[in-house]
Amino acid sequence: MFDRIAARYDLLNRLLSLGRDGAWRRALVRALDLHAGDRMLDVAVGTADVALQVLRAHPQVVAVGIDPALAMLRLGAAKLGNRHPAGGWHLVGGDASGLPFNTGVFAGVTIAFGIRNVPDRLAALAEMARVTRPGGRVGVLELQVPDHGPLQPLARAWVRWVVPLAGRVLSSADEYRYLRRSMEAFPSPREFSSLMAQAGLTRVTARPLEAGAVRLYVGEVPR
Numbered sequence: 001m002f003d004r005i006a007a008r009y010d011l012l013n014r015l016l017s018l019g020r021d022g023a024w025r026r027a028l029v030r031a032l033d034l035h036a037g038d039r040m041l042d043v044a045v046g047t048a049d050v051a052l053q054v055l056r057a058h059p060q061v062v063a064v065g066i067d068p069a070l071a072m073l074r075l076g077a078a079k080l081g082n083r084h085p086a087g088g089w090h091l092v093g094g095d096a097s098g099l100p101f102n103t104g105v106f107a108g109v110t111i112a113f114g115i116r117n118v119p120d121r122l123a124a125l126a127e128m129a130r131v132t133r134p135g136g137r138v139g140v141l142e143l144q145v146p147d148h149g150p151l152q153p154l155a156r157a158w159v160r161w162v163v164p165l166a167g168r169v170l171s172s173a174d175e176y177r178y179l180r181r182s183m184e185a186f187p188s189p190r191e192f193s194s195l196m197a198q199a200g201l202t203r204v205t206a207r208p209l210e211a212g213a214v215r216l217y218v219g220e221v222p223r
């Protein structure tokens with residue numbers, strides 16, 4: 001599915017987030033507390049926007065990305081190669097529920113707008129925790145239709161009408177209808193935080209961004 005929308009994916013992201021998606025990914029990267037020499041992993045890396053933010057904020061960190069959609073990875077590799085021709089990044093094909101990395105090799109692991117698409121979320125979170133070193137953080141960024149608050153009616157209308165319409169006009173109707181359905185079906189912040197705890201993460205926080213339309217979840221791997 002993501003291979004089919006890859007070409008227009010970045011454009012739709014900018015439009016549908018009103019240009020805010022970069023700020024959300026920057027908040028995710030800040031939450032990892034990375035340092036020079038660290039290696040981080042971005043799961044569901046897509047067109048590599050999180051990896052680009054990592055390398056911009058921390059030129060001495062190695063960013064590794066994994067995703068099963070090869071068309072997304074190709075676009076990501078082109079962007080990374082353009083801006084970071086000397087390297088400091090690696091992209092690999094693969095699935096969140098079985099990460100092809102040794103235990104505890106990353107200082108931090110992220111997934112941005114990706115966990116919603118993974119059928120076995122607990123397995124994916126447990127894998128992300130497994131490959132993170134003790135004391136390292138796992139950060140999850142996800143869209144959410146807020147169930148109350150000042151932005152709730154606007155966010156609901158946006159997801160019901162604007163997202164499918166923009167998808168139909170600029171990309172692919174089915175895929176952006178799926179985005180709406182998957183957002184509406186995503187667990188509440190309390191339920192998702194509890195899933196992170198079940199995956200072995202501690203000190204789990206769920207910070208609302210944009211009045212709750214986006215959530216930044218962070219958990220720590222016990223020492």
Ligand SMILES: C[S@@+](CC[C@H](N)C(=O)[O-])C[C@H]1O[C@@H](n2cnc3c(N)ncnc32)[C@H](O)[C@@H]1O
Binds near residue numbers: 118
């Ligand atoms: C909405 S995009 C997010 C891409 C990127 N993280 C970003 O911030 O723009 C969702 C990504 O999840 C990937 N994905 C879907 N199922 C997956 C799975 N089982 N394991 C890992 N990634 C998956 C898709 O291929 C796609 O690139």
